[in-house]
Amino acid sequence: MNTKLLTEKELDQAAAILREGGLVGIPTETVYGLGANGLNDQAVKNIFAAKGRPQDNPLILHIPDVSWLERYCKDIPLTAYKLAQAYWPGPMTMILYHKDVVPDAVTAGLDTVGMRCPAHKLCRDIIAAAGVPVAAPSGNTSGRPSPTTAQHMLEDMDGKIEAIVDGGPCAVGVESTIIDLTCTPPRLLRPGGITLEQLRDVLGEVDVDPAVTRLLGAGEKPKAPGMKYRHYAPKAPVTVVTGDPKRSAEYIAAHAQSEDGIICFDEFLPLFTGRSSARPVMDLGPAGDKEEQARHIFDALRSFDHTTVPAIWAQCPDTSGIGLAIANRLNKAAGFHIIEV
Numbered sequence: 160m161n162t163k164l165l166t167e168k169e170l171d172q173a174a175a176i177l178r179e180g181g182l183v184g185i186p187t188e189t190v191y192g193l194g195a196n197g198l199n200d201q202a203v204k205n206i207f208a209a210k211g212r213p214q215d216n217p218l219i220l221h222i223p224d225v226s227w228l229e230r231y232c233k234d235i236p237l238t239a240y241k242l243a244q245a246y247w248p249g250p251m252t253m254i255l256y257h258k259d260v261v262p263d264a265v266t267a268g269l270d271t272v273g274m275r276c277p278a279h280k281l282c283r284d285i286i287a288a289a290g291v292p293v294a295a296p297s298g299n300t301s302g303r304p305s306p307t308t309a310q311h312m313l314e315d316m317d318g319k320i321e322a323i324v325d326g327g328p329c330a331v332g333v334e335s336t337i338i339d340l341t342c343t344p345p346r347l348l349r350p351g352g353i354t355l356e357q358l359r360d361v362l363g364e365v366d367v368d369p370a371v372t373r374l375l376g377a378g379e380k381p382k383a384p385g386m387k388y389r390h391y392a393p394k395a396p397v398t399v400v401t402g403d404p405k406r407s408a409e410y411i412a413a414h415a416q417s418e419d420g421i422i423c424f425d426e427f428l429p430l431f432t433g434r435s436s437a438r439p440v441m442d443l444g445p446a447g448d449k450e451e452q453a454r455h456i457f458d459a460l461r462s463f464d465h466t467t468v469p470a471i472w473a474q475c476p477d478t479s480g481i482g483l484a485i486a487n488r489l490n491k492a493a494g495f496h497i498i499e500v
């Protein structure tokens with residue numbers, strides 16, 4: 160199959176492919192998604208094949224407008240509308256009970272479904288033109304870092320899907336926040352573009368699923384099935400170093416071998432350049448700018464796959480705001496191999 164790169168102007172082509180049961184890479188504000196008609200059982204199954212995704216990992220449904228919620232969900236609590244009012248369109252997925260129209264292939268047989276209305280206008284336009292909800296996981300091969308440009312998605316999906324719509328680099332850079340509204344208090348299943356603090360502003364009490372902050376034990380099961388997989392993983396093993404940025408940078412400079420890959424804040428680049436030309440260094444952004452760090456985290460992890468670094472060391476921000484999402488992605492890439500300095 161020849162994977163076409165489509166422009167914004169060709170959104171009708173993308174919509175037609177989706178309607179007819181094909182697979183299309185769609186831009187969102189978080190990461191690129193691998194979209195299919197969410198009501199077409201076979202099309203949804205093809206997503207799992209293209210990604211190499213385990214069958215027990217459910218997909219989320221993307222809709223262009225909050226008014227579509229009732230088509231697919233039932234027993235919708237008032238809090239869902241409050242959250243939608245505050246943060247949709249935007250990087251937030253709500254877990255709700257679904258109606259029978261939603262195929263088992265989407266939900267992996269669960270009685271709930273994730274619903275998201277993306278902020279990326281082109282994405283909403285494609286879905287509206289297709290006239291169907293779009294089931295879409297992140298557009299990476301299962302286990303690889305999520306794609307934040309059309310080019311990254313092409314690296315993983317060339318020849319496997321009909322088309323990718325290029326909507327530019329993703330503005331947020333980490334996936335949507337997943338909030339489960341089927342339990343009391345509501346529970347954060349995955350930190351993302353909408354922060355825990357923002358959720359608490361609207362909902363009051365919010366629990367944090369243990370899978371967000373630590374490695375689960377053998378008998379434990381996260382509520383978001385996808386959180387159990389080693390994820391976002393580059394080929395080389397990753398060590399995350401947290402704590403005061405200056406101290407974590409100095410720790411890495413003292414412990415990394417000369418061939419190791421480094422992910423650091425801009426300010427500390429001079430500690431790592433010039434010592435060995437073989438050592439690839441990726442800057443995340445300024446230590447004080449977590450939004451910028453979020454935009455670069457997957458690109459940084461992905462870039463090391465083109466190298467032969469034996470190990471990767473990463474500085475990590477504190478967990479306030481979108482720092483919780485950055486730390487979660489880094490920690491998962493590291494299999495929760497974290498050093499606090």
Ligand code: TXA
Pocket residue numbers: 187189190191192193216217218219250252254266269271272273275295296297298333334335336337348382383384385386
């Ligand atoms: O930002 C995003 O959410 C991106 C873009 C493309 O929209 N999508 C995305 O999808 O990250 P995916 O499939 O890579 O991650 C969805 C996560 C998985 O961990 C999955 O297990 C969880 O959501 N999930 C989906 N449905 C669920 C449900 N009914 N209950 C609990 N977790 C669910």
Ligand code: MG
Pocket residue numbers: 296297305
């Ligand atoms: Mg994913």
